[in-house]
Amino acid sequence: MARPRRSAATLVSLVVAVVLLVAGFGWLWSKITGSGPTLMPPSEQCVVTVGEVSDELxxxxxxxxxxxxxxxxRRGLPAxxxxxxxxxxxxxSNLRNIDYGDRDSVGLFQQRPSQGWGTVHQIMDPWYSSGKFYEHLVQVNGWQAGDINDVAQKVQRSGVPDGYRKHVEVSRAWASALTGHSPAAVRCIDRGGDSPDTKRATAIVQRAFNGSVKASQGQAQxxxxxxxxxxxxxxxxxxxSTTETTGVTAVSVGDRTLHLSATELAQWSAASAGTKKPTEATITLRA
Structure with missing residues (x-):
């Protein structure tokens, strides 16, 4: 019985030796030629960072x-x-506007036409489906202070009643950033694709703030x-966060600025002294 064990040990030793030899040759070749492993650039994404919480979408x-x-x-609701x-x-839906789901569920919130949430066409409109969710949310007693998972379950009546809990921390981070309570918290990588949509960029501001934020549109800005x-x-x-369709390349808010990169997550930095007003932001789009 000892001989098979020695054979197995010998085989393992040979495999390890070959692996080390190949790795050593690769290292030596990279030193001689100056070449190294080709690293793939990170995927297109938006990342939020609020305190110790960071999340990628x-x-x-x-x-x-x-x-x-x-x-x-738009509805005047809090973060x-x-x-x-x-x-x-x-x-x-993993934040995807899908046209399928359990039974007749569709859309971002998997709302069901048969249960009175609207037609399929209506529910597939993210603005409509979001509005219907909020309509039901504010009818939940104690939603302002209750456990987020439990409040969501009262709206959705899901077969997985505790499923929302694992998303609470990152959802708070995104909500804080996108409601403006966490400045300079969002960064994106966008390699460009569709033509920039200036009208959509201004429309989301006009719709969300009903005139309390003025949006003026110029050429690619x-x-x-x-x-x-x-x-x-x-x-x-x-x-x-809508750069996929609006084509954002740079943003400046007051004394902070961000220039998007196609290969890495750029950092927010200080804008040139004296060039920005604290009440003004500029958003530059692909030309």
């Missing part, structure tokens, strides 16, 4: 999150409402003005 997900939060702002809505959509810095940051980060 695809550009599609981030755009949907922007609409969900914007509809809550908590957006946190509940985002946790719900993350669980129900939008200027936002508001005396409320929280609203100004909210409007800017809402538009930034």
């Amino acid at each position: 695809t550009l599609e997900q981030a755009s949907n999150a922007s609409v969900i939060v914007a509809e809550g702002l 908590r409402a957006a946190s509940i809505a985002l946790a719900t959509a993350l669980q129900e 939008i200027t936002l003005n508001s005396s409320d810095p929280t609203k100004l940051w909210a409007a800017t980060q809402l538009v930034l």
Whole structure:
């Protein structure tokens, strides 16, 4: 019985030796030629960082999150409402506007036409489905202070009643950033694709803030003005999160600026001294 064990040990030793030899040759070759491993650039994404919490969404997900939060702002609801809505959509559809689901469920919140949520066409409109969610949310007794998972379950009546809990922390971070309570919290990687949509960029601001944030449209640039810095940051980060279709390349809010990169997550930095007003933001789009 000892001989098979020695054979197995010998085989393992040979495999390890070959692996080390190949690795050593690769290292030596990289030193001789100056070449190294080719690293793939990170995927297109938007990332939020609030305190110790950081979360990554695809550009599609981030755009949907922007609409969900914007509809809550339009209705005058607090950031908590957006946190509940985002946790719900993350669980129900992974923040994707899908046209299928359990039984006749569709959309971001997997709402069912047969249960009175609207027609399929209506529910597939993210603005409509977000609005219907908020309509039901505010009817839940104690939603302003109750456990977010439990409040979401009272709206959705899901077969997985505890499923929203795992999304609460990141949903709070996104809600805080997109409602302007956490400035300079969103960064994106966008390699460009569709032609920029200046009208959509201004429309989300106009719809969310009903004139309390002024949006003026120029050639490949939008200027936002508001005396409320929280609203100004909210409007800017809402538009930034729609970069998949709006084509954002740079944003400046007051004395902070961000230039998007196609290969890495750029950092927010200080704008040139004396060039920015605290009540103004500029958003530059692909030309």
